Amino acid sequence: MRSRTPDRLCAEAVDVALAVTREAAGPDAVGEHLGIIAEGDRVVTHFFACEMPAYRGWRWATTLTRASRAKNVTVDETVLLPGTDAVLAPEWVPWSDRLRPGDMGPGDLLPTEADDLRLEPGWLGEEAPSDEDSVAEAPEGPAESTAGQDAEPDGVAVPTIAQIGAVAEEIGMGRARVLSRYGLHTAADRWEERFGAKTPMAQAAPAHCVSCGFLVPIAGSLSQAFGVCANEFSPADGQLVSLAYGCGAHSEAAVMPKTPHPAPMVLDDLHDTEPMPLHPDRHSSVEEGEPAEEDLGHS
Numbered sequence: 001m002r003s004r005t006p007d008r009l010c011a012e013a014v015d016v017a018l019a020v021t022r023e024a025a026g027p028d029a030v031g032e033h034l035g036i037i038a039e040g041d042r043v044v045t046h047f048f049a050c051e052m053p054a055y056r057g058w059r060w061a062t063t064l065t066r067a068s069r070a071k072n073v074t075v076d077e078t079v080l081l082p083g084t085d086a087v088l089a090p091e092w093v094p095w096s097d098r099l100r101p102g103d104m105g106p107g108d109l110l111p112t113e114a115d116d117l118r119l120e121p122g123w124l125g126e127e128a129p130s131d132e133d134s135v136a137e138a139p140e141g142p143a144e145s146t147a148g149q150d151a152e153p154d155g156v157a158v159p160t161i162a163q164i165g166a167v168a169e170e171i172g173m174g175r176a177r178v179l180s181r182y183g184l185h186t187a188a189d190r191w192e193e194r195f196g197a198k199t200p201m202a203q204a205a206p207a208h209c210v211s212c213g214f215l216v217p218i219a220g221s222l223s224q225a226f227g228v229c230a231n232e233f234s235p236a237d238g239q240l241v242s243l244a245y246g247c248g249a250h251s252e253a254a255v256m257p258k259t260p261h262p263a264p265m266v267l268d269d270l271h272d273t274e275p276m277p278l279h280p281d282r283h284s285s286v287e288e289g290e291p292a293e294e295d296l297g298h299s
């Protein structure tokens, strides 16, 4: 239990603490005495300023103690501790929390947690269907026995593991783990954000991807909402795009009319051309013998 009152002998042994601290840290690294705290009964820590430029705000802490009824203090330890205004490194964050999309490089490995919510178990043929499942899914009434299937005594056909495996392969379940509903939704949200109907590109597009000839359909449940763009001039070339996305490179986008070029100037050099006075009114006055305005002004 920590004592509130520092032990007097330990508290007064500043010289001992200073000598020990200088011996451990070097004489130039230890500054003025900053104070003491009581760590416990007959255990006191002395603080000294740290003069090392790289450790601004840090303090040397030397702990002294003494045995019960003993007059001599002894040294417990000397350490360097950060003060209230010390420059500290940022709090360490595990790599799994630091990882961001796009951080993976060639040769990097990213283990997936066993309980990753984005995945759920697939079917590798290690589990045979239980009789309960078969009975539960069996249609009412007498069932016909199919070739290649085991027939139960009551006539209910139980598919073999090979048949189940073939179906699992066909629908993409023949893997150790497959995408869960949560993983599917988060992926769809992500893709919708990048190439969805609310993006500025889609808002300004003449039509949607669903009607574009460059859209490659995909299989599975996502086919109702996404496809792959195969237009090299589109910003989404090779990307999964929402059917409600769109861009200016849509295959049926209206062809813009070309800007008409002005006709070249034509000079008629085959006929005599009459002079074209800049001021016809003045020209006619001069011809009738009347002085021009310029002449009147000079007379």
Ligand code: SF4
Pocket: 207, 208, 209, 212, 213, 214, 215, 228, 229, 230, 231, 234, 235, 236, 237, 241, 245, 246, 247, 248, 249, 250, 251
């Ligand atoms: S070219 Fe544009 S409109 Fe056509 S599929 Fe690609 S992104 Fe969609």
